[in-house]
Amino acid sequence: MYVPAVLSEGKMLYRDIWWQYTPLSVYLNAYLFRLFGENLNVLYWAGSLSALASALLLYAAGMRLSSWLAGWTTAAIVIIQAFNPYIFCFPLPYSFAAVYGCLAACLFVLFALLAARSDKWIWTFGAASTAALALLDKLEFGAACYATLLVLIAARCIQQHSWKRIGRDLLAILPGAAVCGLVAYWMISIRGVEFITQENIISWPTTYYMKTYGKMWLAATGFAINGPALGQAALRTALVAAVFAEICMVLRRARSERRAIFTLTLVVVAVACVIGVWRPQAETLFRSIFLPQDMVLYVVIAALAACWYFWEERTETALAAALLLTFSALLAFRILLGMNVSDYPIYYNGPVILGFLLLAPSLLPRSARSPRAAVQRQFLICSVCLTAAVLHISVFPKRKDLVPLTTSRGTIRVSKLMAERYRLAIAFMKEKAARGEAVLSLPEDTSLYFLSGTYCPTRVFMFVPGLLVPGKMTDELIAEIERAPVRYLIWSNRTFWEMGAPNFGTDFDRPLGDYLRAHYRFVRPLAPPPMGEWDAGIYERRPDSELPDKIAANH
Known part of the structure; x- marks a missing residue:
């Protein structure tokens, strides 16, 4: 979409x-x-x-x-x-x-x-x-x-x-x-x-x-x-x-x-x-x-x-x-x-x-x-x-807790907890976009961009195992993040067990994960407990004084 x-x-x-x-x-x-x-x-x-x-x-x-x-x-x-x-x-x-x-x-x-x-x-x-x-x-x-x-x-x-x-x-x-x-x-x-x-x-x-x-x-x-x-x-x-x-x-x-x-x-x-x-x-x-x-x-x-x-x-x-x-x-x-x-x-x-x-x-x-x-x-x-x-x-499992998630771009039925968290994520992305601050969704929830009417700040908009090629492609992506600049991350709990590499940033795309952990700090969970099938954390870019490259340059 x-x-x-x-x-x-x-x-x-x-x-x-x-x-x-x-x-x-x-x-x-x-x-x-x-x-x-x-x-x-x-x-x-x-x-x-x-x-x-x-x-x-x-x-x-x-x-x-x-x-x-x-x-x-x-x-x-x-x-x-x-x-x-x-x-x-x-x-x-x-x-x-x-x-x-x-x-x-x-x-x-x-x-x-x-x-x-x-x-x-x-x-x-x-x-x-x-x-x-x-x-x-x-x-x-x-x-x-x-x-x-x-x-x-x-x-x-x-x-x-x-x-x-x-x-x-x-x-x-x-x-x-x-x-x-x-x-x-x-x-x-x-x-x-x-x-x-x-x-x-x-x-x-x-x-x-x-x-x-x-x-x-x-x-x-x-x-x-x-x-x-x-x-x-x-x-x-x-x-x-x-x-x-x-x-x-x-x-x-x-x-x-x-x-x-x-x-x-x-x-x-x-x-x-x-x-x-x-x-x-x-x-x-x-x-x-x-x-x-x-x-x-x-x-x-x-x-x-x-x-x-x-x-x-x-x-x-x-x-x-x-x-x-x-x-x-x-x-x-x-x-x-x-x-x-x-x-x-x-x-x-x-x-x-x-x-x-x-x-x-x-x-x-x-x-x-x-x-x-x-x-x-x-x-x-x-x-x-x-x-x-x-x-x-x-005999498919019947979901009885589905509720409508209504946005300016249409309605989709999801679980109650997911609807609540998506509403919070959409509101967060709209608020930051209005201020001119870029938000990157990780690793795969690209529907957030569509439903919020915002744009992914990088050419690559989702991160599944094997998509991001190590080397030149990864370096270009990091350069895009720097140029944007990306102020916030919405980092979800999406895992990829079916690919044998469950966790983004550690089991796959490790160089990108290391960069993000070094340049962004956890601020808060997207929503308060209880945890749902879909959850995410909000990360904010560290001040220049805390960035590894700046610290190395000062020394």
């Missing part, structure tokens, strides 16, 4: 304010702020409409693959997981780049499926343009789109035995690629390649962040390729296979497949209700069976099989299936062994779920080959997956 607000007032991205992704999402939100005003409601609408559009696009993709039921179920799961009271949501997410990336991915899926079944140039152009938008929004979304686009072009060349086809398709890619090239040129022109790739886009393979924390970050999101992780995946798969085999046995022995499917669905829903009411701790086991944690791994294997099948058959249907599964695997590789309908995976799992729902029914025994029988088998798979998603969201 803070970065688009600053951009809407004339600042330049990267040069004036740090940003960790490519620029599309923040400039889009900046334009929305200019159009509708700098208010949280603008973001709520943008995120909510993106969730709805993503769901509709996946439903349309399911229809293109002759399965409205799989498309509808995928859309329902996307909507269910998009709206929750945590930062991994769509209305007010941890990053709108992920939200818009999800939307671009769903649009790309639809365009790619249309291109697979039609020779019309417009569908390839649409897919290529969407890939360009995805790349300008967040690198991994764009990379998955462009890789799948190359698969599409190569497959159509094989299918039609025509080199002219490749020429036409490459021309369709050219406009979007040219726009990406121009944006890349602008980014590099600011302060060079190293400034962008090493001091801004932290997911670039050679950054300090990726070298220091990348392996832990990828493992935390589900991309852990090692013996223990694969062993656990094998055990989970064995459990899924055992339950699936039991379902297959019931269907084979049933006199009426329709009645058996209806009964099995009711049993699964009933078990979910029992778990939701009396045994919520069993939800993880239920979800691991009916909405498998290793779903992305299964889709990767299916993608390889689908590509081989296309090589043998070379039909439009085979190509469409291969494209969907290939794109799903490329997009969601980070959650390879960590599929979920909450947290980080929600921005990547839509196409994966659609592919899984299309594939799984084909593994059930077929007592009849009629279209109605196929729909019944798909109904069973879709029902149990949807039930698992609903159960997972329903």
Whole structure:
């Protein structure tokens, strides 16, 4: 929320304010702020409409693959997981780049499926343009789109035995690629390649962040390729296979497949209700069976099989299936062994779920080959997956102490203690800004700048493990603090245990922490006891006579 607000007032991205992704999402939100005003409601609408559009696009993709039921179920799961009271949501997410990336991915899926079944140039152009938008929004979304686009072009060349086809398709890619090239040129022109790739886009393979924390970050999101992780995946798969085999046995022995499917669905829903009411701790086991944690791994294997099948058959249907599964695997590789309908995976799992729902029914025994029988088998798979998603969201801890935090820039619901402390912090920042005194929020509460209508006095506005590169970048930041000059710090109790470096200034960013402790002194806590989930202390710059460099100069 803070970065688009600053951009809407004339600042330049990267040069004036740090940003960790490519620029599309923040400039889009900046334009929305200019159009509708700098208010949280603008973001709520943008995120909510993106969730709805993503769901509709996946439903349309399911229809293109002759399965409205799989498309509808995928859309329902996307909507269910998009709206929750945590930062991994769509209305007010941890990053709108992920939200818009999800939307671009769903649009790309639809365009790619249309291109697979039609020779019309417009569908390839649409897919290529969407890939360009995805790349300008967040690198991994764009990379998955462009890789799948190359698969599409190569497959159509094989299918039609025509080199002219490749020429036409490459021309369709050219406009979007040219726009990406121009944006890349602008980014590099600011302060060079190293400034962008090493001091801004932290997911670039050679950054300090990726070298220091990348392996832990990828493992935390589900991309852990090692013996223990694969062993656990094998055990989970064995459990899924055992339950699936039991379902297959019931269907084979049933006199009426329709009645058996209806009964099995009711049993699964009933078990979910029992778990939701009396045994919520069993939800993880239920979800691991009916909405498998290793779903992305299964889709990767299916993608390889689908590509081989296309090589043998070379039909439009085979190509469409291969494209969907290939794109799903490329997009969601980070959650390879960590599929979920909450947290980080929600921005990547839509196409994966659609592919899984299309594939799984084909593994059930077929007592009849009629279209109605196929729909019944798909109904069973879709029902149990949807039930698992609903159960997972329903057992989320319910916060009963949420109260509205109302500011001049909108309202957000937070815990009572956090609302009280944020009001005090916002009032403090407004008061000091009115006096011309700069306040720096540490390490991560950047929403304070937006909600108070003030500005971060430095280019870098948040401090998480690996973001601030030791050496030149740290020295430049300290020089900015001196030039501002920063009079006060609001230093919160935010920790980063998930990164293995919990405490700012000691476990990471130690040089900056040493500087701040030497140049600032603790004045008072932001709020009186009791301590809450979010607390902070007020620090004030020491008088010149107490600063280490001044004392050394005097001696």
